[in-house]
Amino acid sequence: MADDTWEHIRYEQPSERVARIVLARAQTANAQDYQMLSELNQAFDRAARDESVRVIILAADGNHFSSGHDLRAGTDMSDIDPIGTWCCFDSEGAEGYMATEAEMYVGLCWRWRNIPKPTIAQVQGKVIAGGLMLVWPMDLVVCSEDATFSDPVVAFGVNGHEYFTHPYEAGARLAKEMLFTGRAITSHEALQHGMVNQVVPRDELESAALAMAEHIARRPMIGLTLAKQSVNNSLDAMGMYTAIQSAFGLHHVGHNHNLRLFDSLVDPAGLQVIRDEA
Numbered sequence: 001m002a003d004d005t006w007e008h009i010r011y012e013q014p015s016e017r018v019a020r021i022v023l024a025r026a027q028t029a030n031a032q033d034y035q036m037l038s039e040l041n042q043a044f045d046r047a048a049r050d051e052s053v054r055v056i057i058l059a060a061d062g063n064h065f066s067s068g069h070d071l072r073a074g075t076d077m078s079d080i081d082p083i084g085t086w087c088c089f090d091s092e093g094a095e096g097y098m099a100t101e102a103e104m105y106v107g108l109c110w111r112w113r114n115i116p117k118p119t120i121a122q123v124q125g126k127v128i129a130g131g132l133m134l135v136w137p138m139d140l141v142v143c144s145e146d147a148t149f150s151d152p153v154v155a156f157g158v159n160g161h162e163y164f165t166h167p168y169e170a171g172a173r174l175a176k177e178m179l180f181t182g183r184a185i186t187s188h189e190a191l192q193h194g195m196v197n198q199v200v201p202r203d204e205l206e207s208a209a210l211a212m213a214e215h216i217a218r219r220p221m222i223g224l225t226l227a228k229q230s231v232n233n234s235l236d237a238m239g240m241y242t243a244i245q246s247a248f249g250l251h252h253v254g255h256n257h258n259l260r261l262f263d264s265l266v267d268p269a270g271l272q273v274i275r276d277e278a
């Protein structure tokens with residue numbers, strides 16, 4: 001798909017060595033359907049392959065970075081070109097849906113996490129559940145003071161969202177609190193716990209993210225790539241990839257438990273629990 005047909009994202013080059021990819025579904029608080037994730041992957045590929053680009057910013061239109069999965073969009077894969085080797089997305093039982101989530105969530109997020117160029121999430125407003133799956137794979141996070149981070153889906157009878165790196169992002173103690181209580185972590189708490197790099201006023205967010213990107217982009221690509229790979233390798237030595245895969249298996253225990261009890265991938269009572277506490 002050519003980038004002039006992208007509907008849910010925009011691609012910009014705000015300065016010589018910086019690409020900016022923008023989530024452009026403000027009317028749904030940037031809820032993610034598969035088309036958006038697919039377009040996002042294509043845009044990351046374009047930035048990764050463009051030799052003039054050294055740093056990639058992921059930003060979002062509107063008041064909120066992302067409200068997570070678009071629950072109204074469905075899970076049909078027929079219009080999606082998979083980038084991994086998963087297949088049989090329509091298979092019955094646990095098989096088809098596990099393949100779908102492995103492709104669209106864990107597969108894409110892990111791919112973006114390993115782009116050999118620095119990536120910066122530029123975050124405002126709410127980041128809920130699947131929204132975090134676009135923030136955590138980025139290398140750095142610049143957020144505005146109004147940003148909040150939550151993964152309340154334990155109320156749906158699963159362990160958390162699919163790309164499960166919370167203990168690496170927030171530390172084990174805060175990760176458990178986030179998951180057990182579903183509460184939103186504020187920007188200043190996030191800074192205190194090393195979940196983000198910088199908190200700025202809302203009207204300075206875009207310029208702060210761009211300034212950080214331009215500062216980084218003065219360094220040679222090879223140094224940045226090697227530094228990124230070295231930190232990522234350290235996380236991998238701490239078991240990050242294996243931990244993600246293990247949590248993903250447990251996530252599907254949750255989905256299949258809910259299917260048996262409620263004929264739904266998630267516990268339908270969860271929505272009210274989350275709404276009551278919002």
Ligand code: ZN
Pocket residue numbers: 101162251255
């Ligand atoms: Zn799931």
